Amino acid sequence: MAHPARQWTLRRRFTRLLLFAALIPALLFSAVMLWQQYRASRTSLGERVGLSASLTSTSIDDFMRSRLAGLTLLASTRDAPLADWSPDLDRLRQAYPGLTSALVVDATGHVVAASPAPPPGVLGTPASRVDDRDYFTVPARTRKPHVSDAFRGRVVGNTPLVAISAPIVRNDELVGVLEASINVESFARQRGEAFRMNGYEMLLLDRGNHVIHATGGLPYGFMDAVSDPRLTIEADAPSNTARTRFEHDMLDGSAGYVARARMSSGWTLVLVAPVRNLLLSVGRNTLVLLALLMLVSLGVLAATWLQLRDLAQGTGHLLDTLRKFALGDPLDTGEQAPMPRELQPVASAIRDMSGRLNTAYGELSNALITQRDLAASLQRVVDDRDQEIADRTAELRNAVDELEKLASIDALTGALNVRGFRRDIGALVEDPECEDMSVGALIIDIDHFKAYNDRYGHPAGDTALRRVVGAMQSCMRGASDTLARVGGEEFAILLRDADIALAIEVAQRICDTVRDARIPHADGIDGVITISIGIAAQPSPELMDHLLSQADEALYRAKRAGRGRISR
Ligand SMILES: Nc1nc2c(ncn2[C@@H]2O[C@H](COP(=O)(O)OP(=O)(O)OP(=O)(O)O)[C@@H](O)[C@H]2O)c(=O)[nH]1
Incomplete structure (x- = not known):
């Protein structure tokens, strides 16, 4: 069976073409581009986080070194008794913002001068002893400046602090330690917030891997111990060298880069950069690209x-x-x-x-x-x-x-000839309407006609023949009767719808009429031409030859009976 032709419209086909020939390739191309962008950004992120860790650790080191230099200079040059150093301590704090407090500790670990001034009566009490603090014990032992680990203030406030300290040595003897506390917030908070704005988390650890500062996205507080080996760095690592690694399970399961840098103070700076932010960025770019593609497609569709x-x-x-x-x-x-x-x-x-x-x-x-x-x-x-x-x-x-007519008519007498007579008989036999019609037949012969010809001559004989025929025709009933000349002086009459009685009647009338015509014939009966008639009849036109034969036999009997009569 033939299928009807598929219907389509230019608009629908163009929309499909745009989708398959432009949009899908554009989407695939965009996906590849975005994937490459993500890979490049990831690599770049690793490099940036390493560099940032290195720069920031150097920056914090510089911050500490500059203040430690001031402290060392004061510790090495001031000659006044330790208890009189309070004004120097005030100037020191003014010269170096970020110093929360400054102390002068004697060789036994007692605070003898402080800025700001402690509450009255604190100095000289056990509460003012700091000989358990590393900012005292280390420079006292090593006679070198020192940057401490994280601690909380005891004499002046309770804030998260680190300290820088320098030994006070006179004549090669330790007479005390000059110490300045630095609020961790002063050098760490701003840097940490800057990193957070870029999606990084910053962690600053002291030598014992305790938290000096941790940005809000990290699950650590001040002085918390950090044991995660991915965030710490081995003790013998050289300073200012950032080590960057990609970790798969950082910050609540997100993958990211972790850069660790050992500082000259012995602290460790850790930067964590989750790639989740990259994915968000790529996602945003994807949305922008999709929106752009959508706009371009809509524009192309509208124009088309x-x-x-x-x-x-x-x-x-x-x-x-x-x-x-x-x-x-x-x-x-x-x-x-x-x-x-x-x-x-x-x-x-x-x-x-x-x-x-x-x-x-x-x-x-x-x-x-x-x-x-x-x-x-x-x-x-x-x-x-x-x-x-x-x-x-x-x-x-x-x-x-x-x-046909001429061929059926006897030229001498005008009666039908044998051919015409046979044709009429045939038509009668063939006519179905005449199937049950009775028919009669008369066979007629002129008496002593040879003698007539002999006496009166042949032409007179012809004339006599025509007169006899005329007399016979005058006796016939009309078209239903047929007269034919069937021999030289022999005739036949076919009577339609005629029984034997009617046939006898017609035959007698003909016989009488010819006699009454009184055609002279000296050798004939009573001196005139007479005729003899044989009669036969039957109830149907069948066996016409038999009927004619019977009439012919009857004629023979009429001749033998003396001529000039009828016989049946
Ligand atoms: N004039 C003329 N004579 C004819 C014609 N046809 C036949 N005849 C003659 O008719 C005669 C018939 O004679 P036959 O048959 O002997 O009979 P008949 O003399 O009439 O004697 P019966 O019939 O016995 O009374 C013959 O002499 C024929 O020549 C014709 O067309 N014209």
């Missing part, structure tokens, strides 16, 4: 739909024009109609075609008129010929009928 609409209007106008032209209207390809220039050649072609069609139509009409005239004249000739043939046929038929 408008073009197709204009094209459809133009072609629709041309089709209307052609339809009207086909219905007989004059052609108007729309000089005024809005039509794109691309369709103008089509309109021009239609105009040319219509011109040729009009010319061809005119020529065809003329040819049809000529052909119609020719056909009419030919028809007239044919009609004339037909009429002529019909006339000739009628004449021939009449001639044939005449010939």
